[in-house]
Amino acid sequence: MRADLRRAERVLKLLQSGLGEGRRWFRTEIEASLGWLSWARGDFDRACREMEAAVTVGMAEERPEIDAVRFVPDEPIGAVLVHLAWGRLVQGDLTGAEVELARAARWIERLDFPQGPFMHDYALFMDCWMCIESGQLERAAVVSAEMIEQAERHDFDLWRLIAATQRTSVKALASLAADDLDPAELSAHIEALTGLLDTWHTIELNLYRTFFDGVLSRLLTAAGQPKQARARLDEALQLAQDTGMHFYDAELLRLRARTHTDPDARRGDVNAALELARQQGATLFELRAAVDDFELRGEQARAVLRDAVERMRVDGAWPELARARAALEFTSRAAGGIDK
Secondary structure, rough: OOOOHHHHHHHHHHHHOOOOOOOHHHHHHHHHHHHHHHHHOOOOHHHHHHHHHHHHEEEEEEEHHHHHHOOOOOHHHHHHHHHHHHHHOOOOOOHHHHHHHHHHHHHHHHOOOOHHHHHHHHHHHHHHHHHHHHHOEEEEEEHHHHHHHHHHHHHHHHHHHHHHHHHHHHHHHHHHHHOOOOOHHHHHHHHHHHHHHHHHHHHOOOOOOHHHHHHHHHHHHHHHHHHHHHHHHHHHHHHHHOOOOOOOOHHHHHHHOOOOOOHHHHHHHHHHHHHHHHHHOOOHHHHHHHHHHHHHHHHHHHHHHHHHHHHHOOOOHHHHHHHHHHHHHHHHHHOOOOOO
């Protein structure tokens, strides 16, 4: 949870090198964790391949030995399945993400206490996050409420904190989407989310924190505090650099672009977000950056935006995809042409 990915990899590699064939059941857990490390680093194509391979083996194995010695509340196969769902999401495959999340739910139902309830909260967390990323804020509010109820029922303090942060984020983002933005309400959301993230910092809960830093930066930007928003994003990017946790860097760069008044600085961050998203296989993040690029450069960025649109899966309700297509169609009509 500290997201010290470099040390985590060293430990996993040492464990992996010391295993004999007679302990295949533990090898699968290590390979699943290595796939998760690729996810956390933002190497999504590789991560999905590695996690899928580990899950295929792990779900078919009988593992009484590891079940007998497990003392931690999480469970690697369930954890990999929920991260695989998020990986599909960022690859632009919303339907595939929902399929993986359903598969995770079926697997988690088989687990006893405490792994079962703990991993159920994990799945709810990822479900809520996926709803936020896909613009389904009403469903996100329902899922976050269920997550809090589950955490309270089982006295999972970690999930209490994460669920409270997620619920606050959902409420804040819903207020941004409202027709009339209430400055007092926005200020209250900023204060609440800042306080929660200060707690994360105090207890060294680093994993996933950069996502919430991104949410806070959006609130600060909307409140007319671009310098404070940029400072928060710089801090998040530094945390990513320090830990190796780069899964949200493309979004952080894109959001930072919105805090600049200098056009060159804004274009620089948008270009960096585009390039990184392509490298990581993060098609959703690439589309978002391409939309922002199109807004900045207009027709010069048409080919970039069209390419990102064509590589998105069309079987999901993506707000960004509708926005991108509308922009392409509008400018094409204005120019007297037809954009396919």
